[in-house]
Amino acid sequence: MRNVRLIARLDVKAPNLVKGIQMEGLRKLGDPYEFAKEYYKQGIDEILYTDIVASLYERNSLLDLIKKTTRDIFVPITVGGGLRSLDDVAAALRAGADKVAINTAAIKNPKLITEVARRFGSQCMVHSIQAKQNRDYWEAYYDNGREHSGLDAVEWAKRGEELGSGEILLTSVDREGTAKGFDLDLIKAVTKNVSIPVIASGGMGELKHFSDAVLQGGADAVAMAHVLHYGLVTVDEVRQQAIRHTIPVRIPGG
Amino acid sequence: MSGVVVIDYGMGNLLSVKRGIEACDFNVEIAADPEKIANADRLILPGVGAFKDGMNELQERGQVEAIQKFVLTERPFLGICLGMQMLMSESEEHGIHQGLGLFSGKVVDIPRKNTDGVQIRKTPHIGWSALKHSSSRKDWKNTILQDVPENEYFYFVHSFMAVPEDVDNTLAVCEYEGLNITACVQKSNIMGCQFHPEKSGESGLMILNRFLSI
Numbered sequence: 001m002r003n004v005r006l007i008a009r010l011d012v013k014a015p016n017l018v019k020g021i022q023m024e025g026l027r028k029l030g031d032p033y034e035f036a037k038e039y040y041k042q043g044i045d046e047i048l049y050t051d052i053v054a055s056l057y058e059r060n061s062l063l064d065l066i067k068k069t070t071r072d073i074f075v076p077i078t079v080g081g082g083l084r085s086l087d088d089v090a091a092a093l094r095a096g097a098d099k100v101a102i103n104t105a106a107i108k109n110p111k112l113i114t115e116v117a118r119r120f121g122s123q124c125m126v127h128s129i130q131a132k133q134n135r136d137y138w139e140a141y142y143d144n145g146r147e148h149s150g151l152d153a154v155e156w157a158k159r160g161e162e163l164g165s166g167e168i169l170l171t172s173v174d175r176e177g178t179a180k181g182f183d184l185d186l187i188k189a190v191t192k193n194v195s196i197p198v199i200a201s202g203g204m205g206e207l208k209h210f211s212d213a214v215l216q217g218g219a220d221a222v223a224m225a226h227v228l229h230y231g232l233v234t235v236d237e238v239r240q241q242a243i244r245h246t247i248p249v250r251i252p253g254g
Numbered sequence: 255m256s257g258v259v260v261i262d263y264g265m266g267n268l269l270s271v272k273r274g275i276e277a278c279d280f281n282v283e284i285a286a287d288p289e290k291i292a293n294a295d296r297l298i299l300p301g302v303g304a305f306k307d308g309m310n311e312l313q314e315r316g317q318v319e320a321i322q323k324f325v326l327t328e329r330p331f332l333g334i335c336l337g338m339q340m341l342m343s344e345s346e347e348h349g350i351h352q353g354l355g356l357f358s359g360k361v362v363d364i365p366r367k368n369t370d371g372v373q374i375r376k377t378p379h380i381g382w383s384a385l386k387h388s389s390s391r392k393d394w395k396n397t398i399l400q401d402v403p404e405n406e407y408f409y410f411v412h413s414f415m416a417v418p419e420d421v422d423n424t425l426a427v428c429e430y431e432g433l434n435i436t437a438c439v440q441k442s443n444i445m446g447c448q449f450h451p452e453k454s455g456e457s458g459l460m461i462l463n464r465f466l467s468i
Contacts, residue, residue, distance in 0.1 A: 002375075002376070002379075002381055002430065002431060003381050003382050003383065003407070005380075005381050005382070040455070043455070045381070045382055045409075067269075070269055070270050070273045071273055071276075071277075072273075072277065074270075074273075074274060074277070074452060074453060074454065074455055074456070074458055074459060075409065075453055075454075075455055076409060076411075076450075076453050093267060094269065095269070096267065096269040096270050096273070097267075098267055098270070098302075098411075098453065120302070120303065121302055121303050121304070122378065122413075123302065123378045123380060123411045123412070123413070124302065166378055166380070167380065195366075195373060195376055196376060197376060197380055197381075220376075220381075221381075250381075250382035250407040251407065252407065252455060252456075252457070253403075253406070253457075
């Protein structure tokens with residue numbers, strides 16, 4: 001097994017870090033940069049910023065946030081939310097992002113995945129999928145969980161891999177912000193069907209949820225929001241949980 | 255002389271490399287001008303992307319000759335990720351392409367399948383891997399890795415890997431699903447890291463710091 005990555009997910013509604021439940025009812029938590037810095041000190045493996053409003057005005061403040069972050073946070077940074085074109089991606093990378101996460105624009109124009117992968121490399125193209133249980137399948141949602149696409153999320157993930165995505169950010173809309181644990185069946189369904197890395201997102205509320213996502217779901221990385229922002233666990237506690245379950249993780253300091 | 259220069263050839267996350275150098279309290283300039291490249295105190299070739307595109311971009315800007323000129327001065331030169339791969343003589347990434355040839359060696363695909371055709375590893379190799387001494391090394395004294403303890407983790411993102419001919423040039427490898435991948439090379443003042451020191455937390459900064467004090 002490769003080293004499982006611990007990712008801090010910060011949803012931003014400029015200038016604030018926000019957190020909702022099932023992507024609604026947002027609460028302001030503070031300066032996202034300060035949170036990111038704290039997680040960096042704790043030894044987080046990656047930072048993921050998502051602009052949940054994604055208006056043009058917001059875009060500039062998000063780019064400023066990335067620029068500020070690269071000054072003293074030296075881990076990979078992924079940026080998502082409202083990126084619609086190659087130019088948007090180029091701007092995010094120029095600001096210091098390493099990867100971009102794309103959902104809405106990819107649903108509307110799947111070719112964008114291929115174009116981003118070809119121009120900037122597949123490692124840079126994170127296919128963001130927001131999945132919601134819909135009777136007997138998971139449906140892919142967009143516009144931050146507000147609109148449904150009719151696409152089967154598992155099929156969409158497979159298609160994304162074919163189109164050139166480097167990894168998949170898989171968010172369960174049902175579990176997001178609930179702290180009830182990841183949707184393990186969803187994670188399993190996707191990890192079994194693609195050979196690119198899958199980041200489990202949405203629902204972590206305690207340490208056990210982390211090890212479940214990896215050991216039962218097969219997740220290659222775990223995105224944590226609520227559980228870190230509210231201080232329910234620290235990055236190091238997650239790492240200790242990994243070690244207890246012989247899940248390989250990066251150990252800062254060797 | 256013009257201090258530390260990061261080569262701008264239109265590819266890669268240049269800003270992060272610049273920030274990493276700044277965090278080590280050095281002034282740094284991102285430059286495309288061949289003159290500036292040839293006359294730098296220290297030169298960094300960063301990069302993420304395809305080998306062929308990278309070489310083409312360097313060529314179009316007249317930077318290949320500038321790099322060759324710089325190397326003759328024996329001042330410190332660091333290639334990062336694609337920048338390290340381009341130090342090799344050639345790459346098999348989507349056809350055979352000539353590299354800078356500062357190291358004899360090839361860049362090859364990271365195999366995903368074993369000899370029975372079963373998938374055993376995913377690519378790209380994304381994530382943190384621990385550095386180990388290569389078969390030719392017992393320690394990293396007087397190298398760019400001098401300050402790094404063995405088994406420290408660094409951030410990798412790549413689908414191809416460099417295989418230098420002379421094993422003595424390989425300082426460190428990392429193990430990825432049973433495969434030893436060249437992680438760091440050095441031949442006198444020419445150095446290369448497959449991983450991203452500018453994205454590898456405080457231990458990455460230690461490597462940049464060492465490079466800046468050579």
